[in-house]
Amino acid sequence: MMRLSFNEEEVERAMNLYRVFARAFKSVSEHSIRDSKEHGFNPTEFAVLELLYTRGPQKLQQIGSRLLLVSGNVTYVIDKLERNGFLVREQDPKDKRSVYAHLTDKGNEYLDKIYPIHALRIARAFSGLSPDEQDQLIVLLKKAGIHSQHLLFR
Known part of the structure; x- marks a missing residue:
């Protein structure tokens, strides 16, 4: 059952979390933007190249x-990156x-x-957290994201 009410303290905590999360995301993202x-x-464009480089060929819908x-x-x-020779499109022979x-x-x-340098810069951006804290943050952000996504479709 979905919870429909929250007390003032819970709402303020959630809003503070949102602000902190948004600022942290912006700060860390700036490293990738600079790269x-x-x-x-x-x-x-950089995100598309990074996705294809780290995950291999992707359906266009998956990229989106x-x-x-x-x-x-x-x-x-995709058009721009293809024109510049960085990627190509191919139809799936089965579909x-x-x-x-x-x-x-x-x-x-x-x-x-360029990717190894980029990866090091991102690692540096997160170096304020210990490896254990980074692992905890991954778990917590996934949990929050899954829960939030689930609420969108209720």
Whole structure:
């Protein structure tokens, strides 16, 4: 059963948590934004390249849902990265309706150079937390995200 009421203290705690979370997210995200700009990409383009580099070929719909993008933005970003030779689209031979994006050799070679530096910068951004605290934060954020997502569909 969904809880419908909260006392003032619970509401204030939740709002404080939201503000702290939003500021922390913005601060950590700034490291990735700087990396993307340093390499001539906007943050969305960089996120697509990073996703394909770390997770391999993806359906275009999966890219949108994993990166929280609307389909028009996915198409625009994929078009631009494809024009610049970083990725290609290919139809799924088993399902002609599905289109995958995957990195080209140029894309892989480029990410081979820049991704390790990017990953170190992100690690540095989280270095204020111990490994145990990082693990705890992962668990707690997943739990909060799953719960929040579940509430959207009630």
